[in-house]
Amino acid sequence: xxRVAVRLLIVEDDDRVRASMxxxxxxxxxxxxxxxxxxxxxxDLARHGAPDVMIVDLMLGGMDGFxxxxxxxxxxxxxxxxxxxxxxxxDVVAAxxxxxxxxxxxPFQIKEITARLRALRRRASAVGGPGGPREVVLDSDPxxxxxxxxxxxxxxxxxxxxxxxxxxxxxxxxxxTEPGRVLSRQALLTRVWDRGFFGDERIVDVHVRRLRTKIExxxxxxxxxxxxxxxxxxxxxx
Amino acid sequence: MWPETxxxxxxxxxxxxxxxxxxxxxxxxxxxxxxxxxxxxxxxxQRERSADRLASADADVVRARLxxxxxxxQDALAAVDPPTGTRLLLFSRGSxxxxxxxxxxxLPPDDLRDSVADGERAIAPLTVRDVPYFVVxxxxxxxxxxxxxxxxxxxxxxxxxxxxxxxxxxxATVAAALVGRWASRRVLQPLRPIxxxxxxxxxxSLDTRLPGADDRDLDVIVSxxxxxxDSLQQRIERERRFVGDVTHELRTPLTTLxxxxxxxxxxxxxxxxxxxxxxxxxVSELDHLRGMLDDLLTLARTEAGLHHDEEEPLxxxxxxxxxLTGRPAVALDAExxxxxxxxxxxLVRAFTNLIDNADRHGGGLTRxxxxxxxxxxxxxxxxxxxxxxxTDRAQIFERFxxxxxxxxxxxxxxxxxxxxxxxxxxxxxxxxxADAPGGGARFTVTLPLAASPEDDEQAL
Numbered sequence: 001x002x003r004v005a006v007r008l009l010i011v012e013d014d015d016r017v018r019a020s021m022x023x024x025x026x027x028x029x030x031x032x033x034x035x036x037x038x039x040x041x042x043x044d045l046a047r048h049g050a051p052d053v054m055i056v057d058l059m060l061g062g063m064d065g066f067x068x069x070x071x072x073x074x075x076x077x078x079x080x081x082x083x084x085x086x087x088x089x090x091d092v093v094a095a096x097x098x099x100x101x102x103x104x105x106x107p108f109q110i111k112e113i114t115a116r117l118r119a120l121r122r123r124a125s126a127v128g129g130p131g132g133p134r135e136v137v138l139d140s141d142p143x144x145x146x147x148x149x150x151x152x153x154x155x156x157x158x159x160x161x162x163x164x165x166x167x168x169x170x171x172x173x174x175x176x177t178e179p180g181r182v183l184s185r186q187a188l189l190t191r192v193w194d195r196g197f198f199g200d201e202r203i204v205d206v207h208v209r210r211l212r213t214k215i216e217x218x219x220x221x222x223x224x225x226x227x228x229x230x231x232x233x234x235x236x237x238x
Numbered sequence: 239m240w241p242e243t244x245x246x247x248x249x250x251x252x253x254x255x256x257x258x259x260x261x262x263x264x265x266x267x268x269x270x271x272x273x274x275x276x277x278x279x280x281x282x283x284q285r286e287r288s289a290d291r292l293a294s295a296d297a298d299v300v301r302a303r304l305x306x307x308x309x310x311x312q313d314a315l316a317a318v319d320p321p322t323g324t325r326l327l328l329f330s331r332g333s334x335x336x337x338x339x340x341x342x343x344x345l346p347p348d349d350l351r352d353s354v355a356d357g358e359r360a361i362a363p364l365t366v367r368d369v370p371y372f373v374v375x376x377x378x379x380x381x382x383x384x385x386x387x388x389x390x391x392x393x394x395x396x397x398x399x400x401x402x403x404x405x406x407x408x409x410a411t412v413a414a415a416l417v418g419r420w421a422s423r424r425v426l427q428p429l430r431p432i433x434x435x436x437x438x439x440x441x442x443s444l445d446t447r448l449p450g451a452d453d454r455d456l457d458v459i460v461s462x463x464x465x466x467x468d469s470l471q472q473r474i475e476r477e478r479r480f481v482g483d484v485t486h487e488l489r490t491p492l493t494t495l496x497x498x499x500x501x502x503x504x505x506x507x508x509x510x511x512x513x514x515x516x517x518x519x520x521v522s523e524l525d526h527l528r529g530m531l532d533d534l535l536t537l538a539r540t541e542a543g544l545h546h547d548e549e550e551p552l553x554x555x556x557x558x559x560x561x562l563t564g565r566p567a568v569a570l571d572a573e574x575x576x577x578x579x580x581x582x583x584x585l586v587r588a589f590t591n592l593i594d595n596a597d598r599h600g601g602g603l604t605r606x607x608x609x610x611x612x613x614x615x616x617x618x619x620x621x622x623x624x625x626x627x628x629t630d631r632a633q634i635f636e637r638f639x640x641x642x643x644x645x646x647x648x649x650x651x652x653x654x655x656x657x658x659x660x661x662x663x664x665x666x667x668x669x670x671x672a673d674a675p676g677g678g679a680r681f682t683v684t685l686p687l688a689a690s691p692e693d694d695e696q697a698l
Contacts, residue, residue, distance in 0.1 A: 014494070020493070024497045024501050024504075027504055085490060106490060106492070107489050107492040107496045107528060108493065108496070108497075196560075197560040200583075230550075230551065230691035231691055
């Protein structure tokens with residue numbers, strides 16, 4: 001790989017897990033830095049700026065993973081992969097709601113992590129890449145229209161730009177490619193997250209919720225991204 | 239064991255009703271009998287006294303007339319004017335006299351005549367030609383005076399009284415049975431919410447509690463029921479936490495192991511031959527360990543009703559197609575559009591386990607077919623192995639059973655089929671093992687048929 005290595009920040013309190021992940025991911029060509037706790041990670045971000053991707057364990061000593069993600073999200077849209085030993089609790093949903101983009105369950109094989117990393121990176125570059133100059137008016141309110149510019153990678157409400165994470169932006173773009181048509185959660189999971197049939201559809205649900213809080217006038221009564229019970233989601237253009 | 243007597247076994251309601259009925263019947267009968275006895279005694283006594291009084295007065299008249307010289311006994315008798323139906327009889331100077339003709343049969347009974355002859359007043363009931371009488375005998379100076387007072391109206395009064403009492407007793411018994419039925423229903427009414435609540439808790443809604451009762455007796459049951467559910471819930475939550483803790487504690491070191499071994503495997507060509515062989519052993523055992531941990535925790539979670547995805551309508555054709563990806567040798571005989579309701583990941587895992595099992599013990603699957611009728615879907619999974627001996631067929635679905643059966647040669651986790659059985663059970667289905675038509679084993683999964691999501695949508 002000739003281009004600049006992708007920078008990862010691993011936030012994990014277990015020294016051995018962290019060290020083994022570093023070994024494995026460096027083997028895969030990533031530039032890895034480590035933080036044993038949430039506080040260290042926040043300090044790292046303040047000092048060196050955001051990495052390309054963060055990998056955050058949820059069970060940390062001191063500040064927990066959820067707070068860490070929320071804190072990072074205040075200032076950065078960096079893609080975040082959560083690592084959790086517990087999938088049966090609400091931890092995963094809570095982490096996604098806090099702002100994580102995807103998750104991996106312990107014990108993982110390193111190829112699962114690299115697959116997630118590739119999906120996130122693919123999304124990041126695809127969105128910024130040559131998709132053609134295209135704008136979609138999501139809400140034609142004359143005072144403050146909501147406009148998605150796929151090529152520019154922005155969403156504006158009137159003059160004000162909305163801060164979407166890359167995943168939220170990509171999700172909106174997928175829905176906007178076929179306005180008025182229902183997209184199943186499975187289809188969205190495949191297109192946005194590059195996850196197959198066995199993926200966790202809660203990821204889609206939580207991201208739709210997060211997206212709604214940012215673009216809908218009343219997130220509890222969504223008009224732009226509507227739920228079609230039992231089938232999936234649909235973008236309604238006013 | 240107690241001998242079974244199903245014919246006599248009554249429900250609680252039946253017993254309450256029976257108790258009421260028997261109690262009321264007993265009280266009514268006792269009451270009726272005593273009322274009848276006392277009333278009858280009183281009425282007879284009254285009548286006897288009045289007959290006695292009347293006879294005394296008449297006897298006085300007869301005695302006075304007889305004392306008058308020249309009066310014949312017949313004249314003396316004629317001086318008395320008895321009420322209708324009353325018959326008079328005079329024995330005087332060795333002969334019987336009567337006002338209205340008496341035959342020999344009408345004479346008072348011998349014991350009465352003997353008493354009177356001895357100079358005593360006597361009174362006795364007597365039936366003459368079906369007419370009941372009180373016969374009062376009064377001794378005279380040279381004979382005796384008998385008066386027959388008819389008591390036919392008294393007899394009918396007593397009969398009516400008896401009839402009325404019998405009717406009352408029956409009515410009271412029937413009323414008590416009805417009251418008993420009502421009372422039993424009313425007493426058992428509060429048990430209905432208890433049983434409904436118990437059923438809903440058994441169905442998994444552990445947060446359900448009984449509302450407080452204003453009845454003091456009932457409140458005891460309600461509060462002990464609720465505290466029982468509390469402790470049950472605590473226990474389940476403790477176990478849930480334990481499962482979570484075990485998960486975390488075991489998964490973290492396993493993560494380090496899996497990740498580090500992968501690094502070593504990436505560099506395997508840099509290793510000498512013997513360490514590389516050892517590494518291969520580690521890799522395969524680690525896979526085994528990881529599979530076992532996964533199965534164990536999934537099994538524990540399935541049993542505890544823990545899951546992280548929702549039930550949804552699943553197209554079995556799609557699901558099996560994905561599960562069978564990478565196995566072109568397996569013929570899938572299924573049509574799209576046959577839905578079951580369930581948790582996708584759990585069912586995927588169950589079918590994957592059946593496939594793994596066929597790989598390990600049955601030489602691989604040959605055919606998977608889906609059929610359905612009005613309310614159930616049947617999936618047959620046939621393999622090319624030796625089949626499972628009939629005696630082992632129930633056993634293979636138990637945990638860690640591979641070590642004890644003929645199929646235990648290969649190294650499964652010993653939990654795969656147990657997980658299949660548990661998963662099907664929570665989906666209201668079942669799994670069985672039989673012989674496949676072409677030899678080999680046939681595992682048959684049955685699940686309830688569900689409506690397709692489109693139909694679901696239209697039904698809303």
